[in-house]
Amino acid sequence: MFMKKTFVTKEQIEEITKHYPTPFHIYDEKGIRENARKLKQAFSWNKGFKEYFAVKATPNPFILNMLREEGCGVDCSSYTELMLSEALDFSGHEIMFSSNATPAEDFKKARELNAIINLDDFTHIDFLEKVAGIPEVISCRYNPGGVFKATNGIMDNPGDAKYGFTKQQLIDGFLLLKEKGAKKFGIHSFLASNTISNEYYPTLAGILFELAVELREKTGVDIQFINLSGGIGIPYRPEEKANDILAIGEGVRKVYEKILVPAGMGDVAIYTELGRFMLGPYGHLIAKAVHEKHIYKEYIGLDASAVDLMRPAMYGAYHHITVLGKENDAHDHVYDITGSLCENNDKFAIDRELPKIEIGDYLVIHDTGAHGYAMGYNYNGKLKSAELLLKENGSVQLIRRAETPKDYFATFDFSDILKNMKY
Ligand SMILES: *Cc1c(COP(=O)(O)O)cnc(C)c1O
Numbered sequence: 001m002f003m004k005k006t007f008v009t010k011e012q013i014e015e016i017t018k019h020y021p022t023p024f025h026i027y028d029e030k031g032i033r034e035n036a037r038k039l040k041q042a043f044s045w046n047k048g049f050k051e052y053f054a055v056k057a058t059p060n061p062f063i064l065n066m067l068r069e070e071g072c073g074v075d076c077s078s079y080t081e082l083m084l085s086e087a088l089d090f091s092g093h094e095i096m097f098s099s100n101a102t103p104a105e106d107f108k109k110a111r112e113l114n115a116i117i118n119l120d121d122f123t124h125i126d127f128l129e130k131v132a133g134i135p136e137v138i139s140c141r142y143n144p145g146g147v148f149k150a151t152n153g154i155m156d157n158p159g160d161a162k163y164g165f166t167k168q169q170l171i172d173g174f175l176l177l178k179e180k181g182a183k184k185f186g187i188h189s190f191l192a193s194n195t196i197s198n199e200y201y202p203t204l205a206g207i208l209f210e211l212a213v214e215l216r217e218k219t220g221v222d223i224q225f226i227n228l229s230g231g232i233g234i235p236y237r238p239e240e241k242a243n244d245i246l247a248i249g250e251g252v253r254k255v256y257e258k259i260l261v262p263a264g265m266g267d268v269a270i271y272t273e274l275g276r277f278m279l280g281p282y283g284h285l286i287a288k289a290v291h292e293k294h295i296y297k298e299y300i301g302l303d304a305s306a307v308d309l310m311r312p313a314m315y316g317a318y319h320h321i322t323v324l325g326k327e328n329d330a331h332d333h334v335y336d337i338t339g340s341l342c343e344n345n346d347k348f349a350i351d352r353e354l355p356k357i358e359i360g361d362y363l364v365i366h367d368t369g370a371h372g373y374a375m376g377y378n379y380n381g382k383l384k385s386a387e388l389l390l391k392e393n394g395s396v397q398l399i400r401r402a403e404t405p406k407d408y409f410a411t412f413d414f415s416d417i418l419k420n421m422k423y
Pocket of ligand 1: 194
């Protein structure tokens with residue numbers, strides 16, 4: 001049977017819950033740092049390499065600071081993400097701003113911080129010029145259309161995606177931007193999400209490197225960086241094999257040597273905007289079994305719900321579950337593991353084979369480090385959980401407190417209509 005290891009034990013969780021009640025997300029500092037170092041090593045052949053962590057995946061300032069210590073910048077997509085990065089003293093070219101359908105205030109903020117702006121559309125050139133001016137360094141996002149194939153099959157369908165410029169728009173766009181004063185250019189593309197393949201980045205790199213050579217020929221612009229963006233996946237299922245980031249870095253290097261170096265573009269920097277790969281495996285959602293129910297199926301009800309982790313409800317995504325202390329017991333029961341929302345899709349697992357679960361058991365829901373807490377919401381008046389950090393020395397640090405009812409009702413504070421609320 002395939003196993004997936006937790007980075008905390010039952011004993012540790014029993015200790016932690018004396019101070020912080022479930023549910024909570026907990027992150028593994030050691031795993032995060034080791035993985036970030038491996039990414040850096042994988043691209044150490046490229047002088048200008050930089051990872052801009054996709055803030056939306058895990059927008060926690062403690063995590064962002066940790067990643068900065070490992071040499072990462074930040075990739076922001078909204079005004080508040082820019083604010084967060086500013087407050088942590090990320091500055092200028094440590095910030096990538098990759099957004100779409102971008103509000104004017106967001107562009108203004110990005111310009112104020114001198115972030116690298118990655119435009120999503122041709123029409124945004126005039127829009128940006130009008131609201132904030134054209135910077136000297138600018139990037140544009142490419143959408144090749146059609147379907148995106150690697151040798152192991154179709155990976156995704158860019159032709160259906162709302163993002164990016166067509167090729168002709170890129171050519172016209174670079175010329176227009178040059179005319180408006182831009183001096184240094186970047187190219188960005190995100191063609192497939194959560195890829196479990198060492199081929200995704202090298203295949204994407206091949207497309208972008210050839211495009212870069214063509215763009216330089218046709219527009220004469222100085223291309224300084226190529227941003228491979230996010231999309232490297234993680235093995236959510238125990239039988240899936242993790243990507244080998246060293247092999248991925250080597251695969252990109254080969255394509256770089258083959259296409260860019262002979263074109264005299266051997267000084268182009270490679271950027272990445274990984275989110276899931278950086279954090280996903282290093283987060284657990286810890287929840288407690290609080291109810292059991294026997295009707296047409298067997299149910300276990302948790303104190304966590306889809307507000308803590310939306311991916312199963314939203315995408316039918318698989319998240320592995322470990323019952324702490326029962327790792328080696330026979331998985332001879334079949335359960336639906338649910339939250340308490342008045343929504344039948346509030347299920348962390350459906351028909352999952354697990355050991356017999358008792359009320360009070362702690363469950364680890366794996367791989368919640370990215371797009372986990374961050375996608376949370378407040379449906380059914382549910383409050384958002386705390387986030388904890390398991391430090392390298394084994395201690396636990398609170399890195400976000402749990403929401404209180406006061407936080408939930410705070411948006412009525414312009415009025416006295418809730419003056420009788422008892423907190
Ligand atoms: C979401 C996103 C990322 C990160 O994606 P992952 O799948 O978490 O790697 C990077 N860049 C952009 C523009 C994104 O929207």
